[in-house]
Amino acid sequence: MTSPNTTVTSRSTEITSGSRERTAQQLTDLAPGVGKMEKTLNRIHPVSDPEATYFLQVSWEKDLGTGFGLLLSDCQCAWTGTVSESDISREAADIEMEREKYVEELRKALIAGEESAGKYNFVISRDEQNKACHFSYERNLKDGSFRLGSLKLQEVPNPAEVIKELIGYCLDSLGKLQAKTEHLQRENERLFSNWSEVEKRLEKCVEAKEELEADLYSRFVLVLNEKKAKIRNLQKLLSEAKESAADAKCARDSIAATQVVVKRENNYDASTDEESENPARASLPSAPERRDSSLLGSPDIVDPAPRRKRRQRTAKPAGTGAKVAAYEAEQPAQENSRYNPRICSLSISVGSAPGGAGIYPNGAVRRG
Structure with missing residues (x-):
C-alpha cells in the first residue's frame, strides 16, 4: 500500500x-x-x-x-x-x-x-x-x-532550465577545451620527445662534423706543407738558374773583353812589325836630335867669346869696351834659356870657330 x-x-x-x-x-x-x-x-x-x-x-x-x-x-x-x-x-x-x-x-x-x-x-x-x-x-x-x-x-x-542549459554549455565547452588541452599536451610531449631525439642526433652530427673538420684540417696541413716545400724547391731552382745565367753572362762578357784585348794586341803587333820592317824611316828624324844633343853636350865646343874678348883686350880697338859690356849682359840670358824647359828653341852662335863653322837653332851645321 x-x-x-x-x-x-x-x-x-x-x-x-x-x-x-x-x-x-x-x-x-x-x-x-x-x-x-x-x-x-x-x-x-x-x-x-x-x-x-x-x-x-x-x-x-x-x-x-x-x-x-x-x-x-x-x-x-x-x-x-x-x-x-x-x-x-x-x-x-x-x-x-x-x-x-x-x-x-x-x-x-x-x-x-x-x-x-x-x-x-x-x-x-x-x-x-x-x-x-x-x-x-x-x-x-x-x-x-x-x-x-x-x-x-x-x-x-522556466529560467532554471535556461540557466541549466547555459551551465551545460559551459561544461561542454570546458570539456572540449580540456580535451583539446590534453590533445595539445600529448602533441607537445610528442614534439618534445621528437625534439630531444633530434637534439641528440644533432649533437652526434656536430661531433661527426667536428671530427671530419679535424681530419680534413690535418690533411690540409699535410698538403699545404707539401705545397710549401715544392714552392721552396722551385724558388731555390729559380735562384740557382738566375745565378747560373748571371755567371754565364759574366763569362760571355769576359770572353768578349778578352777577344777585344787579343784583337788589339794583334793589331799592335802588326803595327810594330810594320815599324820594324822600315827601320830607316823611323831612325831618320832622330839623327839630327842625337847630333844636336852631341853638339850641345860636347865639351869640345868652347864659347869663343872669352878668347875673342882676350884678343880684343890685347888689341883694344876702338869700341871694344862697349861690345864686351853688351856681351856680358847677354850671356846670363843665354844661360837661362839653355836650362829653361819652357823655351822651345835654342840659339847658339859661334863667332870665330875654326874654319868659320856655326850651328843653327834647328841643329843644322853651317860651314864657312
Whole structure:
C-alpha cells in the first residue's frame, strides 16, 4: 500500500519533467536548431547599470548573416529572441551600410566578446513584470555612438532550465577545451620527445662534423706543407738558374773583353812589325836630335867669346869696351834659356870657330 506522500512526490516529478520538456521545446522554437547550431556565450554589462552582469548566448547556423538567436539571462530571469535574415538586411539598409560589413560588425559586437570590449555598448530595458526585455547593441564612436540593431526578447517561463542549459554549455565547452588541452599536451610531449631525439642526433652530427673538420684540417696541413716545400724547391731552382745565367753572362762578357784585348794586341803587333820592317824611316828624324844633343853636350865646343874678348883686350880697338859690356849682359840670358824647359828653341852662335863653322837653332851645321 502506497502512502499519499509518495503519490504526491511522483506527481510533482511528472509535472517537473513535463515543464522541462515544454521549456526545451520553447527554446527550440525561439532559437531554431538549438543543440545543432554553433553557439557562443559572453558576459556583458549594460550601459545603464555597469555593475550588473548578464550572460548573452548567440547561436547561428552556417553564417551569422543567415539569422541568429539570442538568449539573455541575469541568473534569475531569462529572455530569448531571434533575428532573421530579412531583419539583418533591413537594419543594414537603415544605417546605410553594406550588408557584409554590417554582418562583420554584428560578429564583433555579439561574438568577439572581450576582444571588442569598450568598442560596443549594450542597452537592456525590462518592464515591471519582466515579461519582456528590450535589447539593443551600439557601436562607439569618438563623438558618440550609432545603433547597430535592436530586438524585443520574450521571457522564458522556466529560467532554471535556461540557466541549466547555459551551465551545460559551459561544461561542454570546458570539456572540449580540456580535451583539446590534453590533445595539445600529448602533441607537445610528442614534439618534445621528437625534439630531444633530434637534439641528440644533432649533437652526434656536430661531433661527426667536428671530427671530419679535424681530419680534413690535418690533411690540409699535410698538403699545404707539401705545397710549401715544392714552392721552396722551385724558388731555390729559380735562384740557382738566375745565378747560373748571371755567371754565364759574366763569362760571355769576359770572353768578349778578352777577344777585344787579343784583337788589339794583334793589331799592335802588326803595327810594330810594320815599324820594324822600315827601320830607316823611323831612325831618320832622330839623327839630327842625337847630333844636336852631341853638339850641345860636347865639351869640345868652347864659347869663343872669352878668347875673342882676350884678343880684343890685347888689341883694344876702338869700341871694344862697349861690345864686351853688351856681351856680358847677354850671356846670363843665354844661360837661362839653355836650362829653361819652357823655351822651345835654342840659339847658339859661334863667332870665330875654326874654319868659320856655326850651328843653327834647328841643329843644322853651317860651314864657312
